[in-house]
Amino acid sequence: xxxxxxxxxxxxxxxxxxxxxxxxxxxxxxxxxxxxxxxxxxxxxxxxxxxxxxxxxxxxxxxxxxxxxxxxxxxxxxxxxxxxxxxxxxxxxxxxxxxxxxxxxxxxxxxxxxxxxxxxxxxxxxxxxxxxxxxxxxxxxxxxxxxxxxxxxxxxxxxxxxxxxxxxxxxxxxxxxxxxxxxxxxxxxxxxxxxxxxxxxxxxxxxxxxxxxxxxxxxxxxxxxxxxxxxxxxx
Numbered sequence: 524x525x526x527x528x529x530x531x532x533x534x535x536x537x538x539x540x541x542x543x544x545x546x547x548x549x550x551x552x553x554x555x556x557x558x559x560x561x562x563x564x565x566x567x568x569x570x571x572x573x574x575x576x577x578x579x580x581x582x583x584x585x586x587x588x589x590x591x592x593x594x595x596x597x598x599x600x601x602x603x604x605x606x607x608x609x610x611x612x613x614x615x616x617x618x619x620x621x622x623x624x625x626x627x628x629x630x631x632x633x634x635x636x637x638x639x640x641x642x643x644x645x646x647x648x649x650x651x652x653x654x655x656x657x658x659x660x661x662x663x664x665x666x667x668x669x670x671x672x673x674x675x676x677x678x679x680x681x682x683x684x685x686x687x688x689x690x691x692x693x694x695x696x697x698x699x700x701x702x703x704x705x706x707x708x709x710x711x712x713x714x715x716x717x718x719x720x721x722x723x724x725x726x727x728x729x730x731x732x733x734x735x736x737x738x739x740x741x742x743x744x745x746x747x748x749x750x751x752x753x754x755x756x757x758x
Contacts, residue, residue, distance in 0.1 A: 588644065588678050588701070588703035589644065590627075590642045590643075590644050592701075592703050593642045593644070593676050593677075593678065593701045593703065594612070594627055594628060594642050594676075596701045596703060596704070596705055596706055596708060596709055597628060597640055597642065597676045597699060597701060597706075597709055598610050598612070598628055598630075599705060599706030599709075600699070600701075600706040600709040601628065601630040601638070601640070602630070602706075603706050604706050604707070604709070605630075605632075606633065607630040607631055607632055607633075607638065608631055608632070608633060609630060609631040609728065609731060609732065609735075610628065610629075610630045611628070611629045611630070611731050611734065611735040611738070612627070612628060612629075612735070612738055613625050613626070613627070613738060614626055614629050614731065614734055614735070616629065616637075616639050616657055616668050616669070616670050617667075617668055617669070618637075618669060618723075618727050618730055618731060624655050624656065624657050626639045626640070626641065627640060627641050627642045627676075628640040628641075628642070628676075629731070631723060631728060631731070634722065635722040635723045635728070636671035636672065636720070636722060636723070637669050637670050637671055637672075637720065637723055638670070638671065638672045638673075638674065639657075639670045639672070639673050639674070640673075640674045640675070640676050640699070641673075641674070641675050641676070642675075642676045642677075643675055643676070643677050643685070644677070644678060645681070646681055646684055646685065646688065649675060649677065649685055649688055650688060650692065652675075652693075653692050653693070657670075658693065661673055661693075661695050661696075661718055662695070664695075664718060664719040665719070666718075666719040666720060666721075668720070669720050669721070669723060669727065670718055670720055671717060671718055671720040672697065672715045672717065672718065673693075673695060673696050673697070673715055673718065674696060674697040674698065674699050674715055675689065675693070675696055675697070675698055675699070676698075676699040676700075676701060676709075677698065677699070677700060677701070678700065678701060678702075678703070679700035679701060679702050679708075679710070682698055682699075682700030682710075682712045683712065685698050685700075685712070685713075686698050686712055686713045689713060694716065695715060695716040695718060696713070696715055696716075697711065697713050697714050697715030698711070698712040698713035699711055699712065700712050
């Protein structure tokens, strides 16, 4: 059954129909893409109004979150809501083919700045991340790594505490909170400090694309393997 929802878009408010708030939001966002003249120079985004997000029937109650769930939600947030041109998984923040540290998510803004996001599901895990060598470069702002902005992504129920920890241990880090539903369940709780990094060269971006294409191939094989396993179990 379709229902009408009032959706906040960049140009103002609109009415979109859908079987759920998530479907209505998707349709409202598609309308912005189809009519970009309505919102010149502004980031395309759509969401339920504040009073609607907590209303009965509009609340999303996800299952237990893990790091992979948050990673998928945050990747969608960077690509679709923030319109980053490239999103990559499990790459070294140095953009080398292999590195001692692998970033959970790397993304590239329209201005060709590199954003690193690390997913943490507990506060103890967040504190331990300071042992990684990349944080020493970020604290010194020596420009050794090409990362311009650094974020931690955590479950929303610990996001405020994570902000306090970052104030003490990672003053340059931003915080994203996820409810584990999708990209629309991700919110920014703390903005990062701009690090000493230049725009990425086209050569580095091409290098990222090559590395990520290999990741996509590996993931496609895993998906097919899981399909076969599920198919065999259902027989």
